[in-house]
Amino acid sequence: MQRLTITSAQLQANHIQLTLEQQHYLRRVLRLQAGDRFLALDGRGQQWLAMLTDSAATAQLLDAVAAESVPLPQVVLAAALPKGSGFDEVVRQATELGVTEIWPLISDRTLLRPSAQKLTRWQRIATEAAEQSERLVVPVVDEPRSFKQLLQTTAADQPLYLCSARQQQPHLLTCLLERPSAALLVATGPEGGWTTAEVNEAIAAGYQVVSLGSTVLRAVTAPLAALTLINAVYTLKSERLKGV
């Protein structure tokens, strides 16, 4: 069934106020007609069965739908902004891979200073990707922050990982298996990697420096590798707890 993300402000007693963009999407892109049903999601874990009517601007609310409780870990991805439009794909794939929050990061070697429209664009990509990958929760894409701001805003009571291409670090997979956690933050670097100063400041702030393997990953690929490992270990631990 087709899926549409709405805001709670659009919810009325027994119908949904559709924006012009949503009307276009449902009727022109998905080619739904009056009487056709779709799933409306609020991006926070709630979903409803809805039906298009003859009225273009509203859809009828039929029923609340129980969410499947597939648990995902709470993962903040702090990713240094790559060159060009590469962050679009990072947001899309990170959403598929189950990220909770995305913090665009401006590190010492980051070349890009994103415009305000970029943030709107990334949030829209996250919303679309969440619909496509059937996630109930849309990841939040936060304002770009500097590396210093990152170190100031992170909570020390959860694992904090800084991915680095240096060989002598333990592999992220090793750390995840040894210290399972349902909430963590992982930071990935820019083209050219972190500066030595950044790595040292992160260690002082409580970060564990980890490796993603022996090959050199681009700034757009490292986030996906990190999220894949985090999601997989979390699933593994959940399965074991359930006795599967």
Next chain:
Amino acid sequence: MQRLTITSAQLQANHIQLTLEQQHYLRRVLRLQAGDRFLALDGRGQQWLAMLTDSAATAQLLDAVAAESVPLPQVVLAAALPKGSGFDEVVRQATELGVTEIWPLISDRTLLRPSAQKLTRWQRIATEAAEQSERLVVPVVDEPRSFKQLLQTTAADQPLYLCSARQQQPHLLTCLLERPSAALLVATGPEGGWTTAEVNEAIAAGYQVVSLGSTVLRAVTAPLAALTLINAVYTLKSERLKGV
């Protein structure tokens, strides 16, 4: 140091015959001049230190360079071709993540029938990505094959994994940890997934059907998740054997 992939036919006694494209790349793109050094790689694990001379068409061979022996598993990725140009990025990221061979796959639900130029393009992307990620071995991109051909050509003495979005399968990470292997094949499906017939044929041919987690991954993301897990578990096992 800058890296350039050459064929063994370009190697002479004490110099390298450069193609026009390579001359352009070294002098115009990388802006190297006579006297500047670069690494020449044959894509099969050998590398040499080389130097540009005043002659445009050749570079002087200075020395063979010992390869760092970072072991990677032998992984064949059989990936159903996604829509549009999505396979370009699959080839690029799979190369970064350490794949050995890439087999483009035409499954029942694959829409794309690639042209002959596509294969040349993918091989060039693999070569460039291997240089960027400092891999000594360039992955081979094979001719597109049908799903039936895949089942006929795979060796049964190594693990064969078919990734599927079905929830009830064991996670690939679980299988990799339980059955470590230095050589394996992993197949990822098209948009819309494998047909039931394909899954059944694969099981009959000795494939283990595995999950990549609870979220739904696109055809361009599933290969990267699978390769990330394979490379990470292999590194983990190697580190443990070395007592790290």
